[in-house]
Amino acid sequence: MLEKVDLNLSxxxxxxxKRMDELETRxxxxxxxxGELNIPVxxxxxxxxxxxxxxxxxxxxxxxxxxxxxVYAMGKLTEEITMRPFLWSYGTKTPARGLITIFDKSxxxxxxxxSIFKWRLSEKEKAGYYYDVNAFERQLxxxxxxxxxxxxHISKDEQKNRLKALEKNPATKWRVDDSDKEQNDAYDKxxxxxxxxxxxxxxxESPWSIIEANDLRYAAVKIIEILISRLEAEVENRRAHxxxxxxxVAPPRVSILSAVKFDxxxxxxxxxxxxxxxxxxxxxxxxxxxxxxxxxxxxxxxxDAAGKGGNIKRLTKHIDPRGYxxxxxxxxxxxxxxxxxxxxxxxxxxxxxxMAIFDRSWYGRLMVERIEGFCTPREWxxxxxxxxxxxxxxxxxxxxLFKFWMHIDKDEQLRRFKARQSDPLKQYKITxxxxxxxxxxxxxxQAVDEMLFRTNTSHAPWIIIESNDKKLxxxxxxxxxVDKLSKSLRGAL
Amino acid sequence: MLEKVDLNLSxxxxxxxKRMDELETRxxxxxxxxGELNIPVxxxxxxxxxxxxxxxxxxxxxxxxxxxxxVYAMGKLTEEITMRPFLWSYGTKTPARGLITIFDKSxxxxxxxxSIFKWRLSEKEKAGYYYDVNAFERQLxxxxxxxxxxxxHISKDEQKNRLKALEKNPATKWRVDDSDKEQNDAYDKxxxxxxxxxxxxxxxESPWSIIEANDLRYAAVKIIEILISRLEAEVENRRAHxxxxxxxVAPPRVSILSAVKFDxxxxxxxxxxxxxxxxxxxxxxxxxxxxxxxxxxxxxxxxDAAGKGGNIKRLTKHIDPRGYxxxxxxxxxxxxxxxxxxxxxxxxxxxxxxMAIFDRSWYGRLMVERIEGFCTPREWxxxxxxxxxxxxxxxxxxxxLFKFWMHIDKDEQLRRFKARQSDPLKQYKITxxxxxxxxxxxxxxQAVDEMLFRTNTSHAPWIIIESNDKKLxxxxxxxxxVDKLSKSLRGAL
Numbered sequence: 001m002l003e004k005v006d007l008n009l010s011x012x013x014x015x016x017x018k019r020m021d022e023l024e025t026r027x028x029x030x031x032x033x034x035g036e037l038n039i040p041v042x043x044x045x046x047x048x049x050x051x052x053x054x055x056x057x058x059x060x061x062x063x064x065x066x067x068x069x070x071v072y073a074m075g076k077l078t079e080e081i082t083m084r085p086f087l088w089s090y091g092t093k094t095p096a097r098g099l100i101t102i103f104d105k106s107x108x109x110x111x112x113x114x115s116i117f118k119w120r121l122s123e124k125e126k127a128g129y130y131y132d133v134n135a136f137e138r139q140l141x142x143x144x145x146x147x148x149x150x151x152x153h154i155s156k157d158e159q160k161n162r163l164k165a166l167e168k169n170p171a172t173k174w175r176v177d178d179s180d181k182e183q184n185d186a187y188d189k190x191x192x193x194x195x196x197x198x199x200x201x202x203x204x205e206s207p208w209s210i211i212e213a214n215d216l217r218y219a220a221v222k223i224i225e226i227l228i229s230r231l232e233a234e235v236e237n238r239r240a241h242x243x244x245x246x247x248x249v250a251p252p253r254v255s256i257l258s259a260v261k262f263d264x265x266x267x268x269x270x271x272x273x274x275x276x277x278x279x280x281x282x283x284x285x286x287x288x289x290x291x292x293x294x295x296x297x298x299x300x301x302x303x304d305a306a307g308k309g310g311n312i313k314r315l316t317k318h319i320d321p322r323g324y325x326x327x328x329x330x331x332x333x334x335x336x337x338x339x340x341x342x343x344x345x346x347x348x349x350x351x352x353x354x355m356a357i358f359d360r361s362w363y364g365r366l367m368v369e370r371i372e373g374f375c376t377p378r379e380w381x382x383x384x385x386x387x388x389x390x391x392x393x394x395x396x397x398x399x400x401l402f403k404f405w406m407h408i409d410k411d412e413q414l415r416r417f418k419a420r421q422s423d424p425l426k427q428y429k430i431t432x433x434x435x436x437x438x439x440x441x442x443x444x445x446q447a448v449d450e451m452l453f454r455t456n457t458s459h460a461p462w463i464i465i466e467s468n469d470k471k472l473x474x475x476x477x478x479x480x481x482v483d484k485l486s487k488s489l490r491g492a493l
Numbered sequence: 494m495l496e497k498v499d500l501n502l503s504x505x506x507x508x509x510x511k512r513m514d515e516l517e518t519r520x521x522x523x524x525x526x527x528g529e530l531n532i533p534v535x536x537x538x539x540x541x542x543x544x545x546x547x548x549x550x551x552x553x554x555x556x557x558x559x560x561x562x563x564v565y566a567m568g569k570l571t572e573e574i575t576m577r578p579f580l581w582s583y584g585t586k587t588p589a590r591g592l593i594t595i596f597d598k599s600x601x602x603x604x605x606x607x608s609i610f611k612w613r614l615s616e617k618e619k620a621g622y623y624y625d626v627n628a629f630e631r632q633l634x635x636x637x638x639x640x641x642x643x644x645x646h647i648s649k650d651e652q653k654n655r656l657k658a659l660e661k662n663p664a665t666k667w668r669v670d671d672s673d674k675e676q677n678d679a680y681d682k683x684x685x686x687x688x689x690x691x692x693x694x695x696x697x698e699s700p701w702s703i704i705e706a707n708d709l710r711y712a713a714v715k716i717i718e719i720l721i722s723r724l725e726a727e728v729e730n731r732r733a734h735x736x737x738x739x740x741x742v743a744p745p746r747v748s749i750l751s752a753v754k755f756d757x758x759x760x761x762x763x764x765x766x767x768x769x770x771x772x773x774x775x776x777x778x779x780x781x782x783x784x785x786x787x788x789x790x791x792x793x794x795x796x797d798a799a800g801k802g803g804n805i806k807r808l809t810k811h812i813d814p815r816g817y818x819x820x821x822x823x824x825x826x827x828x829x830x831x832x833x834x835x836x837x838x839x840x841x842x843x844x845x846x847x848m849a850i851f852d853r854s855w856y857g858r859l860m861v862e863r864i865e866g867f868c869t870p871r872e873w874x875x876x877x878x879x880x881x882x883x884x885x886x887x888x889x890x891x892x893x894l895f896k897f898w899m900h901i902d903k904d905e906q907l908r909r910f911k912a913r914q915s916d917p918l919k920q921y922k923i924t925x926x927x928x929x930x931x932x933x934x935x936x937x938x939q940a941v942d943e944m945l946f947r948t949n950t951s952h953a954p955w956i957i958i959e960s961n962d963k964k965l966x967x968x969x970x971x972x973x974x975v976d977k978l979s980k981s982l983r984g985a986l
Contacts, residue, residue, distance in 0.1 A: 057814050066805055066819035067852060073815040080573050104815055171777065174784045284664065291667045312559055321550050322566040322597055326559035335826060359560060 002195050002210070007155050010215035023224045024063035030231045031064050031100070037238050038097035040145045040339075043227070044106030046197075047152025048187075049180040050162040051213045053104050056152065059220040060102065060227065069100040083293070083351040085397035087136050091346030094140060096338040106149065107133055108201050128396055130200045135389035137206045142382050143340045146234045147206035148227055151198060152213040156187040256452045257445055260407050260464055266472040275314065278478035283318035285485045286355065290323055292489055293352040295399040298481065299361045302406025303444075304434050305416040307470045311406065312357055314474040315481065324355035329364065341365060341375070341383075342390055349394070362387055363403075366451040371443050384454040391460040400488045401460045404477055405452060406467045410441055495688050495703065500648050503708035516717045517556035523724045524557050524593070530731050531590035533638045536720065537599030539690075540645025541680075542673040543655040544706045546597050549645065552713040553595065553720065562593040576786070576844040578890035580629050584839030587633060589831040599642065601626055601694050621889055623693045628882035630699045635875050636833045639727045640699035641720055644691060645706040649680040749945045750938055753900050755961040764964040768807065771971035776811035778978045783816055783846040785982055788892040790843055791974065792854045795899025796937075797927050798909040800963045804899065805850055807967040808974065817848035822857065834858060834868070834876075835883055842887070855880055856896075859944040864936050877947040884953040893981045894953045897970055898945060899960045903934055 011019075034041060043060065045053045061069055072093055081089050087107055095101040121129070137147055154162075163180055166172045183190065198208050209226050213219040266274075289296060298315070300308045316324060327348045336344045342362060350356035365387075370380040395401055408416075417438070420430040437444070456462045463480055467473035504512075527534060536553065538546045554562055565586055574582050580600060588594040614622070630640055647655075656673055659665045676683065691701050702719050706712040759767075782789060791808070793801045809817060820841050829837045835855060843849035858880075863873040888894055901909075910931070913923040930937070949955045956973055960966035 054813050054815060058811070061814045062810065065802070066809060066850070067802075067821040069814075070818065071814040078573065079571050102814070171780070175780075287664070287668075309558070309560075316559060317555065318551070320547050321554045321562075321564040321595070322547060325563065328560040333826065333828060335828075357559070 001198070002153055002191055005153055005210060005212055007153070007158070007212050007214040009212045009218050011217040011221060013217070016217040016221060019221050020059075020224075023221065023228060026228055027060075027224060027231075028063040030228060030235065031068060033235050034100075034146075034231060035068060035098040037235060039234055039238060040095040040097050040140075040143075041100040041231070042095060042140060042145055042147045043100065043102045044108070044147070044149045045102070045104050045152065046106055046108060046150070047211075047213065048154050048159055049183050050159055050166065050176075051152035051154045052216050052219060053152055055216055056150070056211075056213075056220060056223055057102055057104060060224065064100070068098070069102060070095070071102045071104065074103055074105045080351075083353070084295075084349055085394050085399070087132060087393055088346055088349055090136065091343065091349075094145065094340055094343060096335070097144075107136055108149070108197060132389070132393045132396070133201050134203065135386075135393070137201070137203065139342070139386050139389070140340065141205040142386075143379075145340070146230060148230050149206060149208050150223055150226075151194070151208050151210045152219065153210055154213050156184065158214045159184050159187065255445075255449050256464070257407065257449055260466055262409065262412075262466050262468040264466065264472060265469045266475060268471075271471040271475060274475050275478070278475065278482055279314070279318045281482045281486075282315065282478065283320065285482065285489065286319040286323045288489050289355060289485070290320075290353040294489060295350045295352050295397075296355045296402070296485060297350055297358065297394070297399060298355065298402040298404070299358045299363070300404050300406060301361060301363050301367075302404070302465075302467065303408050303413055304437055305413050305420070305430075306406035306408045306467045307473055308359055308406055310470060311467075311474050311477055312359060315477055316357065319355070323353070324357060325350065326357045326359060329358060329360040341379075342386065345390075350399070352398070362390070363451060363455070366455075367444060367447050370447055371440060384451075387455055388457050388460075391455075391457065395459040400485060402481060402484070403455075403460060403462050404480075405448070405462055405464045406473065407464050408467050410438075412468045413438065494691070495646055495684055498646055498703060498705055500646070500651070500705050500707040502705045502711050504710040504714060506710070509710040509714060512714050513552075513717070516714065516721060519721055520553075520717060520724075521556040523721060523728065524561060526728050527593075527639075527724060528561060528591040530728060532727055532731060533588040533590050533633075533636075534593040534724070535588060535633060535638055535640045536593065536595045537601065537640070537642045538595070538597050538645065539599055539601060539643070540704075540706065541647050541652055542676050543652055543659065544645035544647045545709050545712060546645055548709055549643070549704075549706075549713060549716055550595055550597060553717065557593070561591070562595060563588070564595045564597065567596055567598040573844075576846070577788075577842055578887050578892070580625060580886055581839055581842055583629065584836065584842075587638065587833055587836060589828070590637075600629060601642070601690060625882070625886045625889070626694055627696065628879075628886070630694070630696065632835070632879050632882070633833065634698040635879075636872075638833070639723060641723050642699060642701050643716055643719075644687070644701050644703045645712065646703055647706050649677065651707045652677050652680065748938075748942050749957070750900065750942055753957055753959055755902065755905075755959050757959065757965060758962045759965040759968060761964075764968060767968050768971070771968065771975055772807070772811045774975045774979075775808065775971065776813065778975065778982065779812040779816045779848065781982050782848060782978070786845040787982060788843045788845050788890075789848045789895070789978060790851065790887070790892060791848065791895040791897070792851045792856070793897050793899060794854060794856050794860075795897070795958075795960065796901050796906055797930055798906050798913070798923075799899035799901045799960045800966060801852055801899055803963060804958075804960075804967050804970055805852060808970060809850065812848070816846070817850060818843065819850045819852060822851060822853040834872075835879065838883075843892070845891070855883070856944060856948070859948075860937060860940050863940055864933060877944075880948055881950050881953075884948075884950065888952040893978060895974055895977070896948075896953060896955050897973075898941070898955055898957045899966065900957050901960050903931075905961045906931065 045057065047053055057071055061071065070093070074089060090103070090107045093101060093103075140147055163176050163184060166176050198210070202208050209223075211219050211222055300312060302308055312326060316326070332341075332344065345362050348356060348358075362383075365375060365380055365383040369375045370377075391401055417430055417434065420426040452462050452464070465473045465476050538550065540546055550564055554564065563586070567582060583596070583600045586594060586596075633640055656669050656677060659669050691703070695701050702716075704712050704715055793805060795801055805819060809819070825834075825837065838855050841849060841851075855876075858868060858873055858876040862868045863870075884894055910923055910927065913919045945955050945957070958966045958969050
């Protein structure tokens with residue numbers, strides 16, 4: 001594919017200037033339109049070193065309002081980045097609706113361990129990597145983001161000449177380093193790897209455009225033409241309100257929740273004994289996570305008054321507070337609403353060595369947002385696979401994920417609501433909204449059942465905690481976390 | 494001071510548990526109260542390695558609701574940190590109102606170049622450093638933040654024993670590194686340096702508490718007692734609405750704005766010639782900033798319709814977009830409002846090698862916020878020195894700061910407003926609010942005069958750009974930036 005590209009295509013200065021003036025005017029108009037229509041746009045650049053990525057980005061942003069775009073150079077792997085799943089740096093930088101984000105090196109390669117280019121990655125690893133990349137693009141696309149990807153292609157000789165010219169000039173000498181020269185030397189071996197990358201991440205929704213970049217004028221015109229046509233198509237689409245229909249998904253046949261038994265209880269004595277022991281074990285595991293640079297995320301979901309807060313307190317009691325963070329998830333802010341709904345969770349992803357405890361989580365999409373109509377049916381139906389993919393990506397990085405469903409029955413909830421109402425110190429904990437939610441118990445039950453069924457994956461299974469007995473629930477959570485973390489740390493370096 | 498501390502103070506287990514139970518109950522109540530009263534609290538820990546900072550933080554957070562505090566370990570100097578003024582890591586982490594932030598190692602030492610402990614910092618450098626530290630604390634205090642600072646003191650022998658014990662245990666061995674042992678060896682030389690630090694950053698509003706920490710039980714009780722008494726005093730204060738009176742500051746005697754002349758103009762030919770040349774120079778300077786790892790911030794303030802947007806476009810035209818960011822400043826979000834008003838600008842501080850262009854800025858405090866009553870008179874009066882201090886801190890780090898006041902006269906504004914209204918493509922640029930602001934021209938003029946006068950410092954002077962002639966204004970901004978940046982880069986490494 002790349003070998004057959006005609007790299008002799010070029011454009012003379014006069015024709016270039018004339019065409020460019022027309023294109024810039026059109027691009028400027030389109031920027032205003034995508035702002036009005038609230039379309040988020042991601043433009044990703046890949047290509048050989050010195051293929052002119054910086055220049056091309058300059059050409060694109062030239063006619064744009066600088067307040068409506070952001071450019072990110074994603075080349076360097078800082079510690080901030082390597083301590084997290086590689087999509088973190090992208091997931092936290094996706095544009096708000098109506099804005100444009102330009103990545104100089106994309107998720108398709110930017111953060112990919114250099115090893116893939118040195119033939120050290122196994123086929124299985126590559127497959128997992130490209131799965132994550134494609135899932136990420138699909139998520140953005142499904143959420144309404146337009147993705148435009150350019151691969152800048154130059155010949156081996158052209159690259160060599162450009163590197164030489166840069167080196168010769170004292171003002172640009174610093175821009176060339178050893179890795180650039182190594183790339184030129186290995187050009188022939190790298191070509192098929194690039195091809196493979198393009199092939200495996202090419203999709204109807206976010207196709208690659210290969211740009212013949214030996215001639216920068218030709219390249220700039222081609223890039224802006226493609227960009228304009230993609231933007232126009234998207235605008236037309238949006239104006240026609242073309243939304244694919246709602247998929248119908250059969251609900252699970254068996255109710256998971258209705259099978260939960262509440263027979264087991266725990267004596268106070270037994271509780272006290274176990275609690276102390278498990279809590280000190282948790283403290284040790286907190287240090288071990290840090291020492292072995294492993295991350296963990298613990299998700300608490302469950303009915304109102306199921307005892308999440310008290311449970312979290314018991315879990316964290318002895319852990320060094322420098323090693324964990326409790327992340328309470330409330331209604332999204334306007335800024336959060338203007339992004340992909342998983343954006344705010346990427347922003348809370350724990351880095352290696354640390355633990356994040358989510359008091360409610362991304363699963364809100366499948367419960368309150370679904371039931372209260374805060375998202376469309378299509379959006380929550382899509383969320384099952386989006387969440388599974390995100391969790392897979394996180395656990396692939398080495399993060400251990402726990403998902404607890406704190407389960408109580410309807411009578412127990414009523415008892416707790418009433419107890420809260422009659423205790424002046426606890427009255428603040430119960431609101432009108434809690435009562436309203438309670439009235440929708442059956443709707444929630446169905447949604448939760450479906451959620452537990454469809455997001456119960458081997459990499460991140462749900463654990464149902466019978467919580468009518470609060471003390472038992474605390475012990476069960478602690479036992480589960482201590483057990484699984486010990487095992488996964490034993491396997492770590 | 495430190496030498497005279499009695500490190501033999503201790504507490505037996507029984508008394509400790511009894512007292513601690515009382516203290517924990519009280520602390521829990523107080524947390525709820527500071528939440529209700531919206532008081533932000535910062536707790537900072539300093540002290541010798543192995544003095545028990547982690548344990549003490551654990552004791553404090555134990556009774557607290559984990560959703561209301563954050564703990565930050567600030568020990569490690571990552572690249573993210575060293576590429577910015579050292580207060581950046583703290584300025585971006587200060588608590589929202591009603592919440593508690595705990596720093597394990599504070600701005601008083603955490604980010605201080607290790608050199609101060611190795612006697613390589615000059616007296617002048619130290620003075621500048623402590624000036625920044627004290628200014629930062631004063632700003633937080635003035636904004637209503639309670640600051641509680643603990644210094645954990647242990648003896649040389651105790652430290653040695655603790656390090657040995659940690660090393661002997663395979664589970665904790667990794668927590669001891671060479672720098673800990675070096676610290677123990679240099680204990681006697683470090684003591685006076687710590688003393689000096691405590692002495693120079695001790696103030697009535699945020700005093701140090703020295704904690705005898707040879708006995709951890711004694712230390713924990715003392716820390717929580719002090720914390721409770723500080724919290725109680727602050728709550729009492731707040732409830733009594735004790736606000737110091739408004740300082741009266743005499744307005745400047747001379748109107749700076751009324752002295753601005755608009756005689757000068759530029760011919761189209763001259764404009765075109767100069768523009769091209771200056772723009773390519775700017776592109777080179779963008780690369781030079783990156784190569785020399787220097788940051789720059791360019792602030793645009795000015796009357797509505799003074800031409801900020803067009804000016805920014807001309808300034809950035811040829812700069813590599815990966816090296817700069819345009820930061821539009823609009824009305825603050827609820828999250829921004831719940832923090833210190835400079836918090837959001839710390840979050841936009843450009844890192845070394847990069848440029849940030851602020852389309853409006855922190856000076857909103859002294860104009861729209863002052864005039865529309867979005868802050869109290871005391872708050873905007875305080876802002877003069879707060880802003881001067883922040884800018885000093887940034888420029889001390891090596892950042893070059895430009896502050897442009899884009900000045901047009903009242904008639905010119907009217908002409909531009911009318912032109913916008915009659916042009917369908919520009920109508921979106923003019924709103925009712927612009928007309929309302931225009932009616933307050935005189936009030937704004939007075940506020941701007943005062944602002945230009947009081948925040949015109951040698952490290953960050955104001956530059957008034959006569960903007961009745963837009964083209965001339967663009968050339969003047971470009972000339973100023975090119976000139977000053979070239980000079981400051983010539984001085985850089």
